[in-house]
Amino acid sequence: MILGTVVGTVVSTRKFDNLVGYKLLMVEPYFGNKENIIIAGDTIGAGIGELVLVTTDETTQHAINRSAPIDAFIVGIVDAPPVMGK
Amino acid sequence: MILGTVVGTVVSTRKFDNLVGYKLLMVEPYFGNKENIIIAGDTIGAGIGELVLVTTDETTQHAINRSAPIDAFIVGIVDAPPVMGK
Amino acid sequence: MILGTVVGTVVSTRKFDNLVGYKLLMVEPYFGNKENIIIAGDTIGAGIGELVLVTTDETTQHAINRSAPIDAFIVGIVDAPPVMGK
Amino acid sequence: MILGTVVGTVVSTRKFDNLVGYKLLMVEPYFGNKENIIIAGDTIGAGIGELVLVTTDETTQHAINRSAPIDAFIVGIVDAPPVMGK
Amino acid sequence: MILGTVVGTVVSTRKFDNLVGYKLLMVEPYFGNKENIIIAGDTIGAGIGELVLVTTDETTQHAINRSAPIDAFIVGIVDAPPVMGK
Numbered sequence: 535m536i537l538g539t540v541v542g543t544v545v546s547t548r549k550f551d552n553l554v555g556y557k558l559l560m561v562e563p564y565f566g567n568k569e570n571i572i573i574a575g576d577t578i579g580a581g582i583g584e585l586v587l588v589t590t591d592e593t594t595q596h597a598i599n600r601s602a603p604i605d606a607f608i609v610g611i612v613d614a615p616p617v618m619g620k
Numbered sequence: 621m622i623l624g625t626v627v628g629t630v631v632s633t634r635k636f637d638n639l640v641g642y643k644l645l646m647v648e649p650y651f652g653n654k655e656n657i658i659i660a661g662d663t664i665g666a667g668i669g670e671l672v673l674v675t676t677d678e679t680t681q682h683a684i685n686r687s688a689p690i691d692a693f694i695v696g697i698v699d700a701p702p703v704m705g706k
Numbered sequence: 707m708i709l710g711t712v713v714g715t716v717v718s719t720r721k722f723d724n725l726v727g728y729k730l731l732m733v734e735p736y737f738g739n740k741e742n743i744i745i746a747g748d749t750i751g752a753g754i755g756e757l758v759l760v761t762t763d764e765t766t767q768h769a770i771n772r773s774a775p776i777d778a779f780i781v782g783i784v785d786a787p788p789v790m791g792k
Numbered sequence: 793m794i795l796g797t798v799v800g801t802v803v804s805t806r807k808f809d810n811l812v813g814y815k816l817l818m819v820e821p822y823f824g825n826k827e828n829i830i831i832a833g834d835t836i837g838a839g840i841g842e843l844v845l846v847t848t849d850e851t852t853q854h855a856i857n858r859s860a861p862i863d864a865f866i867v868g869i870v871d872a873p874p875v876m877g878k
Numbered sequence: 879m880i881l882g883t884v885v886g887t888v889v890s891t892r893k894f895d896n897l898v899g900y901k902l903l904m905v906e907p908y909f910g911n912k913e914n915i916i917i918a919g920d921t922i923g924a925g926i927g928e929l930v931l932v933t934t935d936e937t938t939q940h941a942i943n944r945s946a947p948i949d950a951f952i953v954g955i956v957d958a959p960p961v962m963g964k
Binding site for chain 5: 717719722724730739741744745754767773774776777
Binding site for chain 2: 541542543544545546547548549550552553558560567569570571572573574582591592594595601602603604605606
C-alpha cells in the first residue's frame, strides 16, 4: 500500500453513479516522489494532514460494498509517522 | 485515480469490436510528470481542456456495461482545479 | 491505454501453450520515456512503424477468447498521429 | 515480485475490519530506487532487517484466507542476499 | 510483457505453501532502467543469461494450475535478442 498524507479534496459533480457517496481526497506519497499525488476514495473520514494507507487497483473493490470504477481507496488512518527500524 | 486534463482525441478505425462506442481521449496528468499522457475511454462527454478523474486497470470494467480490453477510463469531470489544503 | 509505435517482433519458441498464436510485438511509448519498450500480443495485424493502442494487466483477457498469461495486448491501430488540442 | 528489506512497522488503529490481524510493514526495495518504500501486509512474521518477497495488486488475495483491501503482501522470507549470476 | 535477462536465483525457505515448486528468478529489464530487477516465478526452466518474457500482476494466474500469490511469472524464453525494425 501507499503511505500518504491527505492534502486536499476533489469535487466532481458529473461522475459515475457508483462513485456517489465516496469522498475523493488528494493523497501525497510519504515516501518517494511527493509530486505523484493520487486521488483516493474515502469512507473512513480522513482529514487534511492525516497520514493514511491507500490500496490500489482492483483491491479497492474489497473496501466497498458494491463494485465501483475507482483504483485507489483509503483503508486506514495511521496513528503516528512511522519510525525507521521500529 | 489519476487527475488529468483532456488534451486531445485519438481516432482508431481498426480496433476490437468491444471498444466501439467509447471516445478515446488523451489525458495529461495534473500531478507528476506531465509527459506521461495516457489514453482513456470516455462516455461522460469530457471536452478538451476539462479536468477529469481516470481510473485504471481492471477497475475500468466497473465503468462499462460489458467487458472490454481497456485499462483507463474517465469516471468523473472535476468541478474546479483542486486547492491544496482544502 | 498506452499509445505506442510498433518497433519490432519478438520470437519465442519455448513458451506457454496458451500464448501460441499471438504475434509478440515490441511497442515503444509515444508519450513519456521512449526507452520503456513493452512486449504486447497482437491479433489485429499491426505492422512495424504503425501507431497502436495497448491495454495492460488483467484487461488483456477481454481481448482474447481464452485466458492467457499476457499483460499487454494491442487493441487498436491509430489512424493518424494525434494532434494536441483536437 | 519485489525483493525488499523490512525497515519498520506502521500502526493503524482506525482501519477497515478486514485488515485487522495483518502486521503492516514498511519494505524498502532492494533493487532500483530505495526511496519507494511500500507498506505490505505480513502473516509470516518477518522482522526488521529481513529480506522479503512482496507480491502486489490483486495477487495478494491468494495469500490470505478472506478478501481484503490490501495491494502488497509479504509471501516469503529470503534465505540470503541474492548473488548476481547464481 | 517485460523482456528481461535472467541474472540470478532467489532462495526462500520460509514462504507460502502455494509458492512451493516455482523457481524464483531475478530478471533484469532489457529495455528501460536495468536497475529495476524483479523476481519472477519459473516453471519453463529458464537459465542464467537467457532472455525471457515476464507477465505481471493477476495475469500470472493464467500461467499456473492453481492460484498463488505471485505477481510476475516467466512465460517464454526468447530465441534471439530482438532487432529493432524487424
